[in-house]
Amino acid sequence: EGNFWLQIVLSAIMFPAVLLLLLSICITLSSCIPPEHPSSLTTQYEITGRHQKLAHSYLFDFSHVRVRFMVAQQGENKEMRADESTVGAVKLSIRVNMRQYTPCAKEKGCDRVKVELFAMDSSVEGSEHPVDEEHQDSQKGMRFSPPQPLVDPQVIQMANASSLYVVNFTFDQTPPSQFLVQLTKITECLVGSIEFYGADIQSNGVSSSWVIMKNQRTDKESTKTEHEQQSIQSSSSRTTTTQRRIEVYGDSLTCGYGILGKDPCPFSSQTEDCTKTYASLLSQSFDAGLSMVCVSGIGLLHSYGSDKVISPVNQYKLLPQSIAADNSSSWNFSLYQPDLVMIYLGANDFSTQPQPSGELWMDYYVKYLDKIWGVYGRNKFPQKFALLCGAAAREHPWCDYVKQIAERWNSVSQAPEAHVLNVAHIQKRPEMDGCNTHPNTEANRLIFENLRPKIQEIMGWD
Known part of the structure; x- marks a missing residue:
């Protein structure tokens, strides 16, 4: 009987202490x-x-x-x-x-x-x-x-x-x-x-x-299904903030890799800010929504450092995913339908060996355009393609390939017209190098200022 009452007393003492401990852990971890x-x-x-x-x-x-x-x-x-x-x-x-x-x-x-x-x-x-x-x-x-x-x-x-x-x-x-x-x-x-x-x-x-x-x-629209409501919610920017939409497919040159750093420096999250890239500046300038589908090091066909011509992970395979790190994820393309699709891929495809041949790369690029057009229903979206090429540190017939791609694509009846935008000639001085010689904020500003009048002419936007 004495042990019974002792247990009661100990329980009465320990219970508040346990609660305080749990509360402390909860607050600490938030x-x-x-x-x-x-x-x-x-x-x-x-x-x-x-x-x-x-x-x-x-x-x-x-x-x-x-x-x-x-x-x-x-x-x-x-x-x-x-x-x-x-x-x-x-x-x-x-x-x-x-x-x-x-x-x-x-x-x-x-x-x-x-x-x-x-x-x-x-x-x-x-x-x-x-x-x-x-x-x-x-x-x-x-x-x-x-x-x-x-x-x-x-x-x-x-x-x-x-x-x-x-x-x-x-x-x-x-x-x-x-x-x-x-x-x-x-x-x-x-x-x-x-x-x-x-x-x-x-x-x-x-x-x-x-x-x-x-x-x-x-x-x-409360009477609609949950999937339809999600579509309305995700696309509401077209009615609440903007009528224009841009989607950009790219790599580190688009993500803002090392944009805040000063070369030489390694990449880290502290040196990346996508809101200071040419793509973000364009979207702000045209009062347009922006979706960025970019991954550093990942090329259209061949990714940086891969030992295969067609890398296991590339932008061609990544297109349908809602989460880049999850191959099983699937994006609903009705949630965001862009007026303009910009593609800035090629730097990684031709950066390390083994590289794809020009003909193979061009074939896949044309298939990539058709794939994008297809996921949007081959209807009114996108209205135009803008194919970017060239980088200050690259000497390769990259832009020649892109010009041929545009010519082949534009021969397709009813397809959205593709325009080539060459940024290789934009002067890039050493002081414009971010981490690992990637373009910093000033270099992105120059790219933006070069592209804006061209996009304005292509899209007819003010």
């Missing part, structure tokens, strides 16, 4: 926050770029996948007050529930996500402003300037053991009653993949004064 309900994911968030819908989350690994959601003040926010440490300032905290799905590679680091806040009445994609002659675009007398966020953007550095990330923004004055939050995966699948559960917002510690708005277009 992983006990319940995921968003699937229905709220569907109705609240706009996903642009290839992704895969899981039971309670979205998974993505390609560069430039974007999650957007609108935030609104709920009623008169009487509780919002100046922060004691900064007179007149208002703090907003965006809490993002996501995790590094694939373990961070020691040599490459973890994924990074850029967080930006935009006013609802401003263009999210881009704008142009007159500038002085020293910085003007010689083609138009204008120089592209990206849209200005409400406050300075911040970058989330992902970590293996975390699932809740809090980003604090400070406003010098009261923020607008509605604004757009934009999360962009600025690293590629070479770094890893991200699982996104949801987000919320707090202001000066008060969570009830701000809410994430439901997507009105999805609400109107």
Whole structure:
């Protein structure tokens, strides 16, 4: 009987201690926050770029996948007050529930996500402003300037053991009653993949004064099936932010590999930012949506360092996948239908031995164009193809091949016209070398300024 009462006393003492230990672990790992309900994911968030819908989350690994959601003040926010440490300032905290799905590679680091806040009445994609002659675009007398966020953007550095990330923004004055939050995966699948559960917002510690708005277009279509709703949600940018769409297939020259570094330097997630690439600048300049299907080192047919002419992993085989790292994944091409498809492949195909012959490579390239046209139904999308070629450090008949490909393709009746855009002549000085001699931000700016008037003429876009 004495042992019985002793056990009761010990249990009474140990139970609170165990609870405190579990609570401590939960707080430390930030992983006990319940995921968003699937229905709220569907109705609240706009996903642009290839992704895969899981039971309670979205998974993505390609560069430039974007999650957007609108935030609104709920009623008169009487509780919002100046922060004691900064007179007149208002703090907003965006809490993002996501995790590094694939373990961070020691040599490459973890994924990074850029967080930006935009006013609802401003263009999210881009704008142009007159500038002085020293910085003007010689083609138009204008120089592209990206849209200005409400406050300075911040970058989330992902970590293996975390699932809740809090980003604090400070406003010098009261923020607008509605604004757009934009999360962009600025690293590629070479770094890893991200699982996104949801987000919320707090202001000066008060969570009830701000809410994430439901997507009105999805609400109107609530009678449709879940698959149709996902299609509406993923494509809603065509009605809410832009009518134009660009899709780019490429390798490290498109992903932004080493774009923030200064050669010599090894690649890491810290030196990659796809939002500073020529492709992202083009999409912003034309106020167009952007989907980037790019993987560093992966060629159309032959990938860097492969001992086979036709590599086991290449862009031709990667085309139908929603997740680059998952061969069994399948992308629904109705979710994003581009007006313009840009292809910048060839640098890796002809970088290491054994290389494909010119005829073999051209045959597969034409098949690749036909494959892309086919997945979009051989109908109105895409309207045009832009075939990029050339790089400052490459001396190879790459562009000659691409010209022949365009001629062969354009002979196909009813096919979208293909235009060759040669960027090999763009001067690239040593100071424009990022990591491993890849183009840095200034080099990408030059490529963008060269391509913009050509794309404008091809597409008839302002």
